Amino acid sequence: MNALIAPSMLSADFCHLADDIEMVNRSQADWFHLDIMDGMFVPNISYGLPVVKAIRGLAEKPLDVHLMINDPGRYVSEFKQAGADILTVHYEAVTHLHRVVWQIKNEDMLAGVALNPHTPVALLDDIIQDLDLVLIMSVNPGFGGQKFIKNALKKVSELRDIIEKRNLNTLIEVDGGVDGNTAVDLVEAGADVLVSGNYIFKATNPEKTIECLKHIGKED
Ligand code: DX5
Ligand code: ZN
Numbered sequence: 001m002n003a004l005i006a007p008s009m010l011s012a013d014f015c016h017l018a019d020d021i022e023m024v025n026r027s028q029a030d031w032f033h034l035d036i037m038d039g040m041f042v043p044n045i046s047y048g049l050p051v052v053k054a055i056r057g058l059a060e061k062p063l064d065v066h067l068m069i070n071d072p073g074r075y076v077s078e079f080k081q082a083g084a085d086i087l088t089v090h091y092e093a094v095t096h097l098h099r100v101v102w103q104i105k106n107e108d109m110l111a112g113v114a115l116n117p118h119t120p121v122a123l124l125d126d127i128i129q130d131l132d133l134v135l136i137m138s139v140n141p142g143f144g145g146q147k148f149i150k151n152a153l154k155k156v157s158e159l160r161d162i163i164e165k166r167n168l169n170t171l172i173e174v175d176g177g178v179d180g181n182t183a184v185d186l187v188e189a190g191a192d193v194l195v196s197g198n199y200i201f202k203a204t205n206p207e208k209t210i211e212c213l214k215h216i217g218k219e220d
Pocket of ligand 2: 066
């Protein structure tokens with residue numbers, strides 16, 4: 001199976017956002033990846049609900065919303081209303097994770113949990129059966145264009161083993177420093193979804209770059 005490709009709109013041209021949304025619509029990408037940052041959980045501030053809503057108006061593919069905010073349970077309904085299809089919260093930002101995961105699922109969205117580079121996958125042992133997706137961060141969240149942290153490959157393999165052993169359908173998504181090289185290793189390690197920002201949007205031909213990422217590894 002080919003990986004799903006989720007271009008991160010953080011690297012898009014915000015002055016011509018509609019053009020970049022149309023490019024993703026035309027391309028072989030599967031999801032739009034939207035990074036929400038609060039300047040507290042991560043040192044950066046990105047964009048919020050009105051921008052998600054505007055993207056929803058033009059996007060013809062699911063919105064994969066990655067919340068890098070403290071206490072994200074406060075905003076689950078708001079992101080549903082803005083058009084999120086998949087909502088991912090950080091393990092490190094939530095006290096009552098089980099409650100928040102079910103808040104997301106009860107709003108008819110897919111629920112994801114993201115792990116920072118220092119957070120071991122073993123900590124998901126008692127929640128993974130409820131998750132639609134686990135997002136392995138391969139950079140410290142907060143900025144696009146950072147260098148891939150190789151330990152993420154080990155985490156993807158470990159998670160793949162857990163998912164197989166327990167016979168689950170949980171998707172493994174990886175985010176940060178994904179390019180043509182790291183993508184090959186990630187697909188090999190068992191990743192299902194590749195998020196990519198700078199590598200796609202700074203390319204001379206972003207649409208072609210998406211197509212190349214899509215065809216890494218085994219064909220369908
Ligand atoms: C980082 C964000 C990523 C980021 C990825 O905190 O979660 O989605 O936009 O960008 P690249 O692919 O440039 O590392
Ligand atoms: Zn992200």
